[in-house]
Structures are given as C-alpha cells and as structure tokens.
Amino acid sequence: xxxxxxxxxxxxxxxxxSALQHPLPLLTRSVPLQLCxxxxxxxxxxxxxxxxxxxxxxxWWRSSLSRHQDADEALKELLADAEKATKSGDDDAExxxxxxxxxxxxxxxxxxxxxxxKFHAALNEGNDERVRxxxxxxxxxxxxxxxxxxGGPAMSMLSGILPPMSHVSGxxxxxxxxxxSLSDPxxxxxxxxxxxxxESIAKSEGERSQRAPSFMVFVDPWSPISSVIEGLDxxxxxxxxxxxxxxxxxxxxxxxxDGRALANGSIAGICLTxxxxxxAVVAQGCRPVGPAFVVSSTRGNAVTELSSAPALEQLSKVMxxxxxxxxxxIQSGGLLCGVVAPNEDGQDCKSPKDYLxxxxxxxxxxxxxxxxxxxxxKEGDILRFHVRDGQAAKEDMQLMVHRAKTERVFAGTTxxxxxxAAVQVSCVARGRSLFGTPNYDIxxxxxxxxxxxxSGNSVAGSKSNADCMSAIAGxxxxxxxxxxxxxxxxxxxLSPSQTHMHGFTTVVAILCHFDxxxxxxxxxxxxxxxxx
Numbered sequence: 001x002x003x004x005x006x007x008x009x010x011x012x013x014x015x016x017x018s019a020l021q022h023p024l025p026l027l028t029r030s031v032p033l034q035l036c037x038x039x040x041x042x043x044x045x046x047x048x049x050x051x052x053x054x055x056x057x058x059x060w061w062r063s064s065l066s067r068h069q070d071a072d073e074a075l076k077e078l079l080a081d082a083e084k085a086t087k088s089g090d091d092d093a094e095x096x097x098x099x100x101x102x103x104x105x106x107x108x109x110x111x112x113x114x115x116x117x118k119f120h121a122a123l124n125e126g127n128d129e130r131v132r133x134x135x136x137x138x139x140x141x142x143x144x145x146x147x148x149x150x151g152g153p154a155m156s157m158l159s160g161i162l163p164p165m166s167h168v169s170g171x172x173x174x175x176x177x178x179x180x181s182l183s184d185p186x187x188x189x190x191x192x193x194x195x196x197x198x199e200s201i202a203k204s205e206g207e208r209s210q211r212a213p214s215f216m217v218f219v220d221p222w223s224p225i226s227s228v229i230e231g232l233d234x235x236x237x238x239x240x241x242x243x244x245x246x247x248x249x250x251x252x253x254x255x256x257x258d259g260r261a262l263a264n265g266s267i268a269g270i271c272l273t274x275x276x277x278x279x280a281v282v283a284q285g286c287r288p289v290g291p292a293f294v295v296s297s298t299r300g301n302a303v304t305e306l307s308s309a310p311a312l313e314q315l316s317k318v319m320x321x322x323x324x325x326x327x328x329x330i331q332s333g334g335l336l337c338g339v340v341a342p343n344e345d346g347q348d349c350k351s352p353k354d355y356l357x358x359x360x361x362x363x364x365x366x367x368x369x370x371x372x373x374x375x376x377x378k379e380g381d382i383l384r385f386h387v388r389d390g391q392a393a394k395e396d397m398q399l400m401v402h403r404a405k406t407e408r409v410f411a412g413t414t415x416x417x418x419x420x421a422a423v424q425v426s427c428v429a430r431g432r433s434l435f436g437t438p439n440y441d442i443x444x445x446x447x448x449x450x451x452x453x454x455s456g457n458s459v460a461g462s463k464s465n466a467d468c469m470s471a472i473a474g475x476x477x478x479x480x481x482x483x484x485x486x487x488x489x490x491x492x493x494l495s496p497s498q499t500h501m502h503g504f505t506t507v508v509a510i511l512c513h514f515d516x517x518x519x520x521x522x523x524x525x526x527x528x529x530x531x532x
Contacts, residue, residue, distance in 0.1 A: 006362045013367035050277040061160030061421035061511070065144035068151055074155040075115055078102070079122050082159040083292035097166060098123070099270075099511075101423060102135040102158035103475040109137045109152035109249045113261040117153075120238045120259025123159070129258075132157075132168050136267055137254040138475025139247035139428040145469040147439050149431040149476050158473035160421055163513045166276035174266040179227040187235035190215075190271045205230045211415075212239035214278035214488070216423065216509060217269040220256045221478055225304050226266055229481070229499045240278040240488040241499040242509035243269075244425035244477035266438075277514050279417060279488035281448060282480070283400045283441075284357055285430055285504035286336050287392035289326050290383045295339075302364065303376040306383060310368025318385050326387055334388035335360050336504065337370070339377050356484055357386055359503050373503070388504060390434045397444045398507065400486060404448055407489035416489070417512030419449040425473035425507040431476060442469055448510055472508075482507040 010312025064081040066074035081099055102119045104112050116135035123131040141157025151483065154239040162168070171190055182188045182407050191213040207344030215232055219225045225245070232241050246254035253261035257268040272278060288509075293314055296305035306314040319327060359373040377383070408416040432438050447466035487497035488510075 017482070025481070027342075035157060040333055061143075061158070061471045063143040063156060063158040063421075063470060065141065065146055065148060065154065065156040065437060067148065068435055069107075069153045070363035070387065071104075071111040071115060071153075072118075074108065074153070074416075075443065076119060077156040078303035079119070079482040080154075080157060082119075082123060082157055092419070096164075097162045097168065098131040098159065099162060100133045102133065102156060102475060103141040103156045103473060104137045105141045105148065106137070106139065106151070106247065106249050108155055109254070110252070112256070113253060116261055117259045120256075124307075132170060132254075132270060133146060134216070134270060135256040135259075136244075136246065136263075136475060137246050138244075138270075138477060140392045140431065140476035142295055142424050142426070142442060142475060143473035145439075145442065145466060145472075147426070147442050147476075149428075149433075149438070151259065154247045156473045156475075158421060158423065158471070159470075160511075163275040163420075165274045166272070166513075167274040168201065168276070169270065169271045169273075170257050171271065172262055172266060172268050173223065174262050174469065176265070176490060179224050180233065182231055182234045187231050187476070190232075190269075191236070191273050202502070206363075211219075211514065212236045214240045214272040214276075215242075216268055216272070216278065217241065217243035217267055217481060219267045220244065220248060220267040223267045224265075224499060225267060225481070228269075229501070233499050234524050236498065240280050240497065240509075241481065242278055242280045242507055243481040244475065244507065245481070245501075247428065247476070247478050258274065272511075275514055277417065277488065277512055279373050279419075279448075279486070279512050281404050281445075281486050281508040281510070282482045282484060283393065283397035283444075283506045283508075284355075285340075285393040285396070285427065285506075286334075286357055287396075287436060288338060288355070288384045288386050289322050290385050292382050294342075295377055295379055295381045295383050295427075296377060298377055299369070300368040301373070301377070302367075302371050303377060303383065304367060304369045307381035311370040312363055312365065312368040315370060315385065320411060321416040329387040329389065336386040336388065337372055338386050339374070340382050340422055341378075342380060342382055353477050354484060355384060355386070356500055379530045388429070388434070392437065393430065394432055394440065395502075399428070401447050403484055404486050404489050407486065411489060417510075417514045418451065420511045420513055421471040422449060422474075422511065423509045424472050425477050425480045425482075425509070426474065427480060427502075427504045427505055427506070428476045431470045431508060445469070445506070445508045446470055448508055462517055477502060480505045480507040482509070488512075 062081055065077050066077040068077060069072035100123055102116060105117055120133040123133060141154045141156040148154040205376060213236055229241065232239065248254045253263060255262050255266055255268045263267055294308035295303055296308050298304060303311045305311060324415050337360055338357045340355050358368060361373050362371040422445060424442060426441055430441060446465045446468035449471055481499065482496040483499060
C-alpha cells in the first residue's frame with residue numbers, strides 16, 4: 001500500500017502542465033469607437049431612463065443561447081436578438097453606443113473566424129462601425145439564462161447599448177513583439193481616445209481620478225497575460241480587470257476583436273471609461289484543509305519547505321489528519337493550495353476568501369518539494385492546502401454575492417453604480433461536473449444585477465432573477481482573470497485591486513452605469529421604473 005505521500009504523487013500524475021507562453025506580442029491600439037444605435041427590445045431586462053434634455057434612452061441588455069447544430073444558423077438566431085438590443089428609435093440614437101460579445105462552443109470552433117467576422121459585420125451594417133464586438137471560443141457557453149457545458153453544439157451572445165457619456169476603446173497584443181515596459185506611455189494611452197474629453201478619466205496634476213478605467217480581456221493560453229496584467233495594474237491602480245482564457249480545440253485563433261480573429265498568442269481587450277465601468281466578483285471552488293504554513297524556502301515554482309520542514313512532509317501530515325472524504329478528494333486529483341501574503345501585524349493566516357488558489361502540478365520526493373502553478377510564491381507567504389469541493393464552491397459564491405450586494409447598498413449612489421449586464425467566466429471544471437446540476441453559478445450571478453431598493457428579491461427562480469439572468473452571457477474557460485474576492489464595489493473601488501489568473505473559480509464582470517461627473521444621482525438619467 002503506498003504511503004500518503006505516494007498516494008498523492010499517483011493522483012497528481014493526471015494533472016495537466018501549464019500552457020507554454022507565446023513570445024511576447026506588441027501592444028497596438030484600435031480606432032476609438034462611436035458605438036451603436038439602440039432599439040426597442042421585447043423581453044430582455046431594461047430600464048426606462050430620461051436624460052437631462054428630457055428625451056428617453058432605453059438601456060436594453062439581453063443575452064441569447066442557440067443550440068443549433070449548424071454554426072451559421074446558430075449565429076442567425078443570436079443576431080435576431082442582438083439587433084433588437086442594439087437598435088433604437090430614440091431621438092438621440094446617433095449619439096448612442098453599443099457593445100456585443102459572442103461566445104462560441106467547441107462544436108463550432110472550426111468556424112470561429114468566419115463567425116466573428118459575420119457577427120461584427122451584421123451588427124455594424126449601415127451604422128458606421130458603432131458597435132464594438134469581442135468574440136472567444138470557450139469550453140462551453142453561457143447565455144439566455146443557461147449554462148451550456150454538456151458538450152453539445154452551443155453559441156451565445158450578450159449585447160446592448162451604453163449610457164450617455166460612455167466610452168469604449170479597444171486594444172490587442174500580437175505579432176510576436178515585446179509587451180511595453182511598465183513605464184511606457186502606451187499603457188496610459190489605452191484609456192485616452194480621440195472622442196474622450198471627460199474629467200473622470202483625465203489626469204489632474206499627476207493624480208488620477210477617483211474611479212479608474214475598467215478593462216475586459218479575452219486571451220488564449222499562449223498569450224503573455226501575466227505581463228499584461230502587471231502593466232494594467234501598475235499603470236491603472238484601482239482599475240477593475242476581468243476576463244478569461246479561451247479553450248482551443250485546433251491550432252487556430254480563438255479570440256477576436258471587432259470581427260478580426262487574432263493570431264495565437266494574442267490578447268483582445270476593451271477599456272471602459274466615462275459613465276461605464278466594471279465591478280468584479282470572484283468565487284472560489286474549494287475549501288481549506290489542515291493548518292496554515294509559512295513558506296520557508298522556494299526555488300522558482302517549487303516550494304521546498306513549509307514552516308521549516310520539507311513541504312512534502314507537511315503535506316503527508318495533512319493527509320493523515322484529514323477526513324476519509326477529503327482523502328478521497330485529494331487522491332482523485334482535487335488537491336490545490338492557497339497562497340496569501342502575511343497580514344501587516346505578522347499574523348500567519350487570513351480568511352479563506354483572501355487566498356489565491358493555485359493548482360499543485362507535481363511532487364519531487366527526492367527533495368521533498370511541491371510544484372505549484374505559479375512562480376510568485378515568496379518566502380514568508382502563507383500557504384494552506386485546499387480541496388475542490390462543490391458545497392464549498394456554492395457557499396463561497398453565496399458569500400461573494402452577499403458581500404457585493406452589501407457593499408453596493410452602503411456605497412452611495414455614485415460609487416454603487418447601476419448594474420446593466422454581466423459577463424460570466426467559469427472554470428471548465430465547474431458547472432455540472434462540480435455541482436451535479438446545471439445553472440448554479442448563473443442563478444447566483446443574477447442577484448448581482450438586481451437594483452438596491454427595487455422590487456426584485458434575491459430568490460432564485462423569481463421573475464426579477466430570471467430577467468437578471470437573461471442579461472448574463474459568458475463561457476467556460478481554461479483560466480479566469482480577476483481580483484481576489486470583489487472589486488469596484490463601494491469602498492473596494494477606492495483602493496488598488498491586484499489582478500490574478502485563477503483556476504476553479506467563477507468571475508462575474510458586471511457592466512455598470514456610473515455617474516462620472518457626480519452631478520446627479522443617476523449620472524444625468526432619471527429612472528422611471530427599475531425593470532420592465
């Protein structure tokens with residue numbers, strides 16, 4: 001019978017290695033966008049808002065999902081809904097802007113380049129490139145109130161119009177060139193487009209405004225995402241960054257911006273400024289087991305000592321002390337580790353929600369080292385072993401939703417924002433395989449789109465929650481990008497939030513209407529009714 005350490009080693013043989021990074025690509029800028037004329041929608045969530053001039057603007061957002069086996073027919077079904085959400089008969093339609101996302105499942109991945117191009121062209125036909133589009137291939141897709149991760153043909157989209165005084169500019173990395181240095185002005189220029197003249201995103205005497213720009217990034221596994229995350233965090237402290245990693249099935253592009261598929265090793269991104277921005281919620285899919293250890297010695301991404309003893313020896317002790325159920329989870333490949341910097345007061349453990357969870361890639365019995373999926377672990381950091389667990393994932397999702405809603409209630413109107421729609425990025429290991437039933441995460445995410453003080457109750461299956469879910473779309477990812485916990489809500493929006501690549505999580509990136517000029521409670525818009 002193998003020893004506990006031997007049992008762990010056998011289980012870890014099935015763990016996949018991290019994708020190798022592609023040579024670092026060059027930062028380029030897309031032409032700033034004047035987005036799209038909106039139109040009346042029939043059944044999607046919407047708000048009746050009246051602007052300062054008295055004319056009415058409908059902020060419709062809706063998602064759809066198609067399971068049609070033919071890729072082109074599936075796209076037609078989605079476009080029928082997208083055109084309803086991004087066109088309007090309003091008097092000020094020429095000044096409105098649109099945004100749309102397309103998520104392509106594995107069965108349609110071979111048609112991705114054609115689909116992304118047709119999606120963008122159809123939404124921009126006759127209206128002067130005013131709809132910004134992003135597209136990605138996922139391991140499954142989310143939309144129309146459903147998570148589709150069963151492996152069948154599926155495609156989804158999210159589309160809508162943006163509030164007045166909102167600005168969206170696009171950027172991408174590619175071409176095999178180096179990412180700009182952290183001090184390169186290209187990073188600051190990401191949020192500066194020719195149509196932007198708003199104090200909320202300008203620098204004044206070297207100081208940034210209270211609310212920094214937000215960034216949505218879609219990447220493939222070979223992209224230099226770590227360098228890009230570092231560049232965004234360093235140059236836009238306080239900005240919210242969220243997104244995910246595509247799931248390639250062939251050696252072909254899997255991310256696209258404005259209808260153009262980008263070569264492998266690329267990153268597609270949008271920068272949101274003015275009256276539009278992001279709030280992010282990240283829910284873990286695991287729970288801690290055993291005590292917290294201080295990292296005593298490391299070598300690259302190998303942790304050699306924990307609390308002054310060989311790391312593998314400490315793991316063996318944890319294995320001996322955990323329950324039989326947890327042993328089964330570990331031996332089935334469900335072993336992870338959480339890492340966090342120590343508290344300022346020197347305490348050597350924090351709340352479970354503060355851990356950045358990483359995969360354990362393997363063991364080195366000769367040296368007693370543990371190989372983990374990051375080289376950012378430092379001596380003095382706190383490490384605690386975790387196991388993948390469906391019940392813990394449910395509880396953490398509920399906790400994060402509760403935290404976000406509480407922050408929004410006490411933040412005040414300007415900082416709280418008004419939720420419009422959301423992009424949900426879930427690990428491919430979540431969904432049915434983790435929870436046993438579909439749609440758990442999207443039902444919880446729907447609560448994040450409810451408006452404080454509205455008639456909607458946080459009850460799954462209620463009409464309010466169903467409407468909220470129909471304004472959510474996304475994909476199942478190879479990795480998720482976002483903060484630890486929540487960011488962009490109330491007090492969390494006033495301090496810098498570090499962005500990370502995650503595993504086994506769900507990231508909900510909420511598109512929100514903010515009042516960047518702080519001249520009225522609703523950014524110059526008066527709400528006639530919360531939902532229709």
